Amino acid sequence: MVEMDRRSLLVGAAASTLLPLQSASALSPLAGTQAAGLYRYKVGAFECTSINDGAITIPIPDGFVRNVSKDEALVAAEAAYMPKGKVTVPFNPQLINTGSKLVLIDTGNGPSANPSVGHLLANLKVAGVDPKDVDIVLLSHLHPDHINGLRLADGSLAFPNAEIKAPNLDWAFWMSDENQAKAQDKPLMKTYFATIRKTFSGLENKVTRYDWDKEVAPGITSIEAAGHTPGHTAFAIASGDARILIQSDVTNIPEFFLRHPDWQVMFDNDPEQAIKTRKKFYDVAAAEKALIVGFHFPFPSIGHVEKTASGYQLIPVAWNPVL
Numbered sequence: 001m002v003e004m005d006r007r008s009l010l011v012g013a014a015a016s017t018l019l020p021l022q023s024a025s026a027l028s029p030l031a032g033t034q035a036a037g038l039y040r041y042k043v044g045a046f047e048c049t050s051i052n053d054g055a056i057t058i059p060i061p062d063g064f065v066r067n068v069s070k071d072e073a074l075v076a077a078e079a080a081y082m083p084k085g086k087v088t089v090p091f092n093p094q095l096i097n098t099g100s101k102l103v104l105i106d107t108g109n110g111p112s113a114n115p116s117v118g119h120l121l122a123n124l125k126v127a128g129v130d131p132k133d134v135d136i137v138l139l140s141h142l143h144p145d146h147i148n149g150l151r152l153a154d155g156s157l158a159f160p161n162a163e164i165k166a167p168n169l170d171w172a173f174w175m176s177d178e179n180q181a182k183a184q185d186k187p188l189m190k191t192y193f194a195t196i197r198k199t200f201s202g203l204e205n206k207v208t209r210y211d212w213d214k215e216v217a218p219g220i221t222s223i224e225a226a227g228h229t230p231g232h233t234a235f236a237i238a239s240g241d242a243r244i245l246i247q248s249d250v251t252n253i254p255e256f257f258l259r260h261p262d263w264q265v266m267f268d269n270d271p272e273q274a275i276k277t278r279k280k281f282y283d284v285a286a287a288e289k290a291l292i293v294g295f296h297f298p299f300p301s302i303g304h305v306e307k308t309a310s311g312y313q314l315i316p317v318a319w320n321p322v323l
């Protein structure tokens with residue numbers, strides 16, 4: 001048996017740097033790209049698929065966490081082994097096949113000049129799903145990274161036969177000219193309003209608005225999760241005895257905001273309300289030992305949440321080759 005100590009590990013690491021030279025004549029070409037981002041899971045009789053739309057890695061923006069210093073944010077990023085000085089934010093829409101309806105929850109970033117996002121349609125294709133077959137597009141809230149996938153690069157609808165459902169309170173907030181006027185001196189909000197208006201232009205009469213505590217699709221119930229936006233919505237998906245919670249953006253990346261539930265991400269509309277929602281949601285999820293899905297969790301974006309001394313931690317699901 002080989003004894004594993006620090007020295008042998010380091011020698012191993014040094015030796016492995018020689019490998020690319022040795023394998024220069026390998027018959028198998030390097031792929032150079034990531035594999036398809038798909039993970040299937042069952043909720044009772046429903047077959048669900050976590051579909052990765054991509055992930056961005058960006059230098060931590062000033063004010064990314066509103067209520068702590070940038071130095072503290074940098075320490076958290078380092079503790080989570082993010083690339084130095086940067087933060088990685090993934091995007092994961094969910095496809096729910098209830099047997100009678102094909103429901104897509106959130107649509108990702110849509111066509112983008114940035115090759116690290118906008119992979120939803122390519123991944124759906126690998127999953128064997130024709131966008132024309134999607135019956136319902138269910139939006140958790142109207143932020144651009146959740147709605148921009150509604151349209152293709154030429155402006156046509158990516159899911160032409162789907163009913164689009166949006167939370168009533170978000171619709172009222174973002175479609176208010178008065179709110180848009182008030183946002184003109186806040187760059188992030190100004191961009192949000194412009195993007196949201198553009199995406200929904202001409203669709204105003206085609207979007208169905210939903211309220212909380214309603215069955216918004218077969219087996220899918222809308223749950224109040226306000227704060228991130230006024231109408232921000234989580235969902236419970238239930239089939240038979242099985243249940244899973246789609247948290248949407250109750251937190252952004254767990255490495256920051258589950259570990260530190262009092263931290264306020266710059267994207268939260270009402271940060272104090274978002275904190276209350278977060279704690280309530282995770283206290284219930286931890287007590288119930290519920291599986292939760294987070295739009296901005298690391299792919300496949302599913303796990304359990306446990307309470308820690310200072311916040312919560314995510315225990316991700318392990319890959320399961322069997323459904």
Ligand SMILES: [Zn+2]
Nearest residue numbers: 143145249295
């Ligand atoms: Zn988001």
